[in-house]
Amino acid sequence: MENTPSKSKLSQWLDELQQESWQLELIISGFVIFLLIGVYDPLIGLEAYLSKVVASADGQDHFLIPYFVLLAAWFCCLINLLIHVFLRGLWISTVGLRYVSGEIDYSQLRLTKRFERYIKRKAGSFDRYIDNLERLCSVIFAFTFLIVFMLISIGLFSIFLQVTMGRFWNYVEESGSESLEWVHNGIAFLLVGSAIIYFIDFVTLGRLKRVKWLSVVYYPIYRLMSWLTLSNIYRPLYYNLVDNKFGRWVGILLVPYLVIAALLSSLTYRGYQYYPDDLDRHPTRLRKAHYADEETYESRRLPVTIPSKYVDNGYLEVFIPYIPIMDDEAVTFVCDSIKPHHEPNFEVDGIISFRDDNPDASPEELLDCLSKLYQVYVNDSLYQDLHYFFEEKGETAQPGLTTIINVSQYGRGEQLLYIDSYRYISSQDTIKARSRARIPFWIE
Numbered sequence: 001m002e003n004t005p006s007k008s009k010l011s012q013w014l015d016e017l018q019q020e021s022w023q024l025e026l027i028i029s030g031f032v033i034f035l036l037i038g039v040y041d042p043l044i045g046l047e048a049y050l051s052k053v054v055a056s057a058d059g060q061d062h063f064l065i066p067y068f069v070l071l072a073a074w075f076c077c078l079i080n081l082l083i084h085v086f087l088r089g090l091w092i093s094t095v096g097l098r099y100v101s102g103e104i105d106y107s108q109l110r111l112t113k114r115f116e117r118y119i120k121r122k123a124g125s126f127d128r129y130i131d132n133l134e135r136l137c138s139v140i141f142a143f144t145f146l147i148v149f150m151l152i153s154i155g156l157f158s159i160f161l162q163v164t165m166g167r168f169w170n171y172v173e174e175s176g177s178e179s180l181e182w183v184h185n186g187i188a189f190l191l192v193g194s195a196i197i198y199f200i201d202f203v204t205l206g207r208l209k210r211v212k213w214l215s216v217v218y219y220p221i222y223r224l225m226s227w228l229t230l231s232n233i234y235r236p237l238y239y240n241l242v243d244n245k246f247g248r249w250v251g252i253l254l255v256p257y258l259v260i261a262a263l264l265s266s267l268t269y270r271g272y273q274y275y276p277d278d279l280d281r282h283p284t285r286l287r288k289a290h291y292a293d294e295e296t297y298e299s300r301r302l303p304v305t306i307p308s309k310y311v312d313n314g315y316l317e318v319f320i321p322y323i324p325i326m327d328d329e330a331v332t333f334v335c336d337s338i339k340p341h342h343e344p345n346f347e348v349d350g351i352i353s354f355r356d357d358n359p360d361a362s363p364e365e366l367l368d369c370l371s372k373l374y375q376v377y378v379n380d381s382l383y384q385d386l387h388y389f390f391e392e393k394g395e396t397a398q399p400g401l402t403t404i405i406n407v408s409q410y411g412r413g414e415q416l417l418y419i420d421s422y423r424y425i426s427s428q429d430t431i432k433a434r435s436r437a438r439i440p441f442w443i444e
Contacts, residue, residue, distance in 0.1 A: 022134070025141050026088055029081045036078045043074060049396045051302070065162070069155035073148045075265055080144035084137060091133040098126060139241065146237055147254075150202075153229035157195055160228055161188070198225040203255050205242045290439045292319075292393075302398060304419055304437035312444040314408030319393050320374055320419065320436070321400040327373055329424035330431050335369035363390070370401055375433060377418035378407060407443060416440050 046067060053063050104126045106116055123129070165188050172180045198221060201208040208218055226232060242248050270277070288294035289303040302321045324344070331338060341361040371388040383405060391402040407415065421436040 021138070022088065022091070025137065026085065029085050029088070029141070032077065033081050033085065036074055036081075039074070043071065045395065048394070052396045052398055065155050065158050069151050073151050076147045076151070076261060077144055079261065080140060080147070084140045084144070087133060087137045087140065091130065091137055094126070094130045094133060098130065103127065142237060142241055143254075146234060146241065147258075149231075149234035149237075153231055156230060157225075157228050161191055161195075165191075194221045194225055197221055198229075202238075205248055205252070206239075286440065290437065304439065305393065306417065306439060306441060309440075310442050310444055311407060314406065314443075316378075316405045316407045316417070316441065317402060318376065318405060318417065318419070319391065319400055319402045320421075321393070321398050322370060326423065327370070327421070329426070330373055330422045331369055333424050333431050334372050334422070335365070338365060338369050341366060367401070373422045374401070374436070375418075375420040376403070376405070377420075378405065378410070379416055410443055412443050414440055414442050 047064075050063050050067050104123065106120060109116070109119075111119065165184065168184050168187070172184050197208070197218065201218070201222070208214055209222070211218075226235075231238075286309075287303065290305055291307070291309055292305050293308045302323055304321070305319045307317055339358055339361045341363075342357050367388055367390060371386070376383045376386060386403045386405065388401045388403045390399070392399055393402075417437070417439040418435075419437040419439075420433040422431040423434050424431050
C-alpha cells in the first residue's frame with residue numbers, strides 16, 4: 001500500500017514530462033547534429049592513427065572495429081536526427097496551423113462526393129495526422145539510439161571473437177595439434193552460430209522466444225549473447241519500442257533501413273568510361289600519397305613519400321615507413337642477434353610514466369639493420385651507401401627511415417625512384433626483395 005502513491009507520483013511526473021519532451025528532442029537533435037558535423041574531420045583522421053597501431057604488430061586488427069562502429073554510428077545518427085528535425089519541424093507547423101484553422105472542414109472544399117469520400121479516407125482527421133507525426137518523431141528519436149546501441153553490441157562481439165579466437169589460434173599453431181584445431185573451429189562455429197540466431201531473434205522482434213520447444217536451447221544462447229553484447233543496457237528501450245503496433249512496424253524496418261543506409265553510403269556514379277579506376281599500384285598512375293605536399297594520406301597503405309613531384313635543389317629526400325607486420329620478421333632474419341628496443345604493448349607515458357625500454361638495445365645497430373631491408377634505385381642506378389636517419393612523419397608521427405639522395409647528376413626532366421624491400425617468406429625460410437614503391441619525379 002505504501003508503494004502505490006510513489007508509483008502514482010512517478011507516473012504522473014513522467015506523463016507531465018513526456019508532454020514537453022519534444023522540446024528536449026529538438027534541442028538534443030540540433031546540438032548532436034552540430035557536434036557530428038564538427039567531428040567529421042577528426043573522425044576521418046583517427047583512421048590514420050589506428051592504422052598505425054594495427055601496422056605495429058600482427059593480431060591488432062581489432063583496434064579498427066571500434067572505429068568502424070563509431071563511423072557507422074556517426075552516419076546513422078546524422079541521417080536519423082536530420083529526418084527527426086525535419087519531421088519535428090513539420091509537426092510544429094501542423095500544430096501552428098491547427099491553432100489558426102482547427103480541423104479540416106471538408107464542406108468548405110466543395111468537392112464532388114467521389115473525391116470527398118476518397119480524400120476523407122486518405123487524409124482523415126487533422127488531429128489524427130498531428131498525433132501520428134508526434135508518435136513517429138518520438139519513435140525515430142528512440143530508434144536512433146537503439147541503432148547506436150545495436151552497432152556497439154556488434155562491435156563488442158566482434159572484438160571478443162577476434163581477440164579470443166585469435167589468441168586461441170596462435171596457441172593452436174604453436175602446439176601443432178590437430179585436435180586443438182578442431183576444438184578452435186568448433187568453438188568459433190558455435191559462437192558465430194549463436195550470434196546469428198540472436199540477431200535473427202532481435203530483428204524478428206523476439207519471435208524465437210515465443211517458440212516453446214526452442215526455449216530450452218535458445219535460453220542459454222540468449223543469456224550468453226546478452227552478456228557478450230551488453231544488451232541489458234538498452235533492452236528496456238527495445239521492448240518498449242516493440243510492445244505496440246506502431247513501434248513494431250518501426251522495428252520490422254530495422255534491417256531494411258540498415259541495408260538501404262549501407263547502399264546509400266556506398267553509392268557512387270562511375271563515369272569516364274575510358275578511364276580505368278583500379279590503378280592502385282599500376283605504373284601508369286600518379287599516387288598523391290607519395291608526395292608530401294599533395295596533402296593526402298592513404299592511411300592503410302603507409303606509403304613511401306618524397307617532398308614533391310619537383311626537385312629544384314639537386315637533393316631528393318625519401319621517407320620509408322617502418323611497418324612492423326611487414327618488416328619485423330625480415331629484421332630478425334637479417335640480424336638474428338639484434339635486440340629490440342622494447343616489446344609492443346600498452347604503456348603509461350604522460351604525467352605518470354612507466355616505460356619498459358631495453359637498455360642493451362643500440363639505436364645505431366637498429367638503424368643499420370633496418371636500412372639493410374631496402375634497396376633504392378633512381379632510374380637504373382642502385383644506391384648502396386645511403387645514410388639513413390630515424391624520423392617520424394605526418395600527423396600520426398609514423399616511424400620510419402629517411403635518407404637524402406644526390407640527384408644533381410641527372411638532367412632536367414622525368415626521373416624514376418624505385419624502392420624494393422626484403423620480406424620474410426616463412427614457407428622457404430628466406431627473404432626476398434619485393435617492390436615497395438615506384439615514384440616518378442621531375443628535376444627542374
